[in-house]
Amino acid sequence: MMDSKGPVKLCITSGKGGVGKTSLTVNLAYALAANQKRVLIVDGDLGLANVDVLLGLSVDRTIRDVLDGGVDPAQAVAQVSAGVGVLPASSGVPELVNLGPEEQDQLGDLLTAIMVPYDYALLDTAAGIGPSVLWFNTFTDHNLVITGPDPASLTDAYALIKVLHRDYGRDRFHVVVNFVTSEREAVKIYESLAGVTHRFLNLKPAYLGGIPRDTSVIQAARSQRPFVQQSPAQPAARAVFKLAERIIELA
């Protein structure tokens, strides 16, 4: 399954919206780049993209232009820092939310081609369990599931894992718990999720880490900069650097 050439592909996904997928994707990319890795961010929220918003990018070429307009994929990638490229998606295009099979194939081929020079490809999905979300999740080597500490986001994370496992045979899940007050809380919440997946799906996702609730995150988002760059010493950034180290150990 894993290609010897090309990057390690991770899909960042959650089921529920608003748990920090895009923020984690962007900051993880910068944290990996700080470890001398070349990283491509793919905005997989094809209908309501916002990786570009978090980075203050002015986007003129998106995945849609590549799919529809024959734009050279390499031209659509915005190099936002030395080690980080972004393939943005378009916003407000409902018909892109669910691509048909041959468009998925086309997207898969072009993503594979663009990714070659990178060490890591991080794919940020939309919320929900729609066809495109499932497709991005089956396109990658690993599924990074992010959840909040509340029962609703935990149940949604579980529902997504269940669909991906039962219908698509996925079994390499990594859990990140966002908005926690301590590492102990993150572990506790992970254990509750892993306990249920183990009991009902006979599946044990790996624990990747927790990210504390941290005001530096919102401040960075407002200035449209990654918090790992703006406040690298703050708790959220330190947690994401730790996640990056664990991801490097995965490969």
Place this chain on the structure above:
Amino acid sequence: MTKPADPTLDCPIGQVECSLLQEIRGLRTEVEQLARLSQTDPLTGLFNFRYLIDALHREMERTRRTGLTTGLIMIDLDHFKYVNDIRGHQVGNRALQWCAARWLEVVRKIDVLCRFGGEEFTVILPATRLAQAVRVAERLREKLEISPLPLNPGELPLTASFGVDVFRANEELSPETFVERTDGFLLAAKNQGRNRVCYEESKVLRPATEVTPDERIAFFATRWPRE
């Protein structure tokens, strides 16, 4: 860019009575009629088996694109051999036409009702979940049950058995295999005494991937850390 063909035929040099044009018009009409005939069952006026397989190909492809399931109902008239043997083939044929007409009154606009062959019928239900497809099948069953074929004198009660299934986007299945699988439920309906609708009940009660009450409870049982 090519311009779409003009549907009306005009003589390029403006002749009013052009025999060639008249012939072309005639041939066009004939082609249209033949195309219709090649898809139609002459007895009932429903779509035929050939059309069924084509339409099923199309709808299953739509399922792969949209993720919306395609429903299928296989129908077999109960004890139809007796109708033919005892009442004669003419009554048998009228019964087939009668069923087709009654069912056309209760299928939805998007459903495709076909005569599969003999006394078997099929309905394709585009973008339909199993529970809905079962409701349509139940409606067809009831409609026939309360609509005996009028005879002179008297009437002939008719019933049918129904098998229902759906095709999901993540399945690898040909139209033929999908028909076969659905036929299995029709066979079950026959074996369970006829005049009934059979389907995989567990699929309606709970799709395989749905989060179950037990799973939910397992989450609620979590003692959330207080910090």
